[in-house]
Amino acid sequence: xxxxxxxxxxxxxxxxxxxxxxxxxxxxxxxxxxxxxxxxxxxxxxxxxxxxxxxxxxxxxxxxxxxxxxxxxxxxxxxxxxxxxxxxxxxxxxxxxxxxxxxxxxxxxxxxxxxxxxxxxxxxxxxxxxxxxxxxxxxxxxxxxxxxxxxxxxxxxxxxxxxxxxxxxxxxxxxxxxxxxxxxxxxxxxxxxxxxxxxxxxxxxxxxxxxxxxxxxxxxxxxxxxxxxxxxxxxxxxxxxxxxxxxxxxxxxxxxxxxxxxxxxxxxxxxxxx
Ligand SMILES: [Zn+2]
Numbered sequence: 293x294x295x296x297x298x299x300x301x302x303x304x305x306x307x308x309x310x311x312x313x314x315x316x317x318x319x320x321x322x323x324x325x326x327x328x329x330x331x332x333x334x335x336x337x338x339x340x341x342x343x344x345x346x347x348x349x350x351x352x353x354x355x356x357x358x359x360x361x362x363x364x365x366x367x368x369x370x371x372x373x374x375x376x377x378x379x380x381x382x383x384x385x386x387x388x389x390x391x392x393x394x395x396x397x398x399x400x401x402x403x404x405x406x407x408x409x410x411x412x413x414x415x416x417x418x419x420x421x422x423x424x425x426x427x428x429x430x431x432x433x434x435x436x437x438x439x440x441x442x443x444x445x446x447x448x449x450x451x452x453x454x455x456x457x458x459x460x461x462x463x464x465x466x467x468x469x470x471x472x473x474x475x476x477x478x479x480x481x482x483x484x485x486x487x488x489x490x491x492x493x494x495x496x497x498x499x500x501x502x503x504x505x506x507x508x509x510x511x512x513x514x515x516x517x518x519x520x521x522x523x524x525x526x527x528x529x530x531x532x533x534x535x536x537x538x539x540x541x542x543x544x545x546x547x548x549x550x551x552x553x554x555x556x557x558x559x560x561x562x563x564x565x566x
Contacts, residue, residue: 385454
């Protein structure tokens with residue numbers, strides 16, 4: 293049985309001959325990479341919503357070089373710790389699937405039988421996620437504000453640099469299940485911001501409690517990384533929100549660099565569903 297539900301009638305879906313079907317008769321074909329579209333037209337607000345091909349590809353180019361390995365390893369550890377045997381994992385806003393695939397491998401390597409699903413609004417991102425998962429999990433183009441999964445069905449939910457759909461997370465996480473919310477910490481990419489801006493600001497750091505969840509912890513992950521090529525520097529820039537709000541002079545300064553050493557810093561807010 294799939295972790296996904298029919299986005300139209302909310303009934304369980306079964307998979308047969310690479311097609312998801314609900315008992316009402318709605319059906320959703322799998323693309324050749326293994327993902328499916330669970331985005332009803334009323335939840336789709338543009339032709340190609342979400343991150344475009346270029347953004348998704350720079351993120352893939354950057355992340356596969358493992359510069360964010362410390363964050364990846366911490367998320368693997370959290371998933372191992374909070375996924376019970378036969379548990380269910382959901383990556384909400386999975387991007388191109390770097391963390392999704394890492395978690396899937398970590399759970400397999402630890403011998404934890406599980407089901408895993410990933411959703412993102414960007415088709416290109418989900419296509420790459422499906423390829424990265426090698427069939428060890430499901431992936432769908434879907435809105436995180438209308439997650440195509442059942443109430444209280446998820447043991448571990450990951451939301452890494454993606455929209456916080458807290459009402460949906462409250463609905464889908466099981467009581468006692470966990471939700472990990474990854475955000476940049478104050479000094480994340482500080483040295484890159486010093487190149488881009490005359491007066492860089494640290495990221496805002498806050499602790500927001502959410503109704504229905506108990507605050508377990510805020511984990512901090514930090515490291516210093518050195519990017520050794522303009523290609524890597526620009527790929528990192530393109531996966532940040534700075535890529536659409538930096539003045540031209542800043543981008544020009546960044547374009548001239550062939551090496552950049554910068555701090556990376558993340559906060560993982562961990563919650564338990566009450
Ligand atoms: Zn249906």
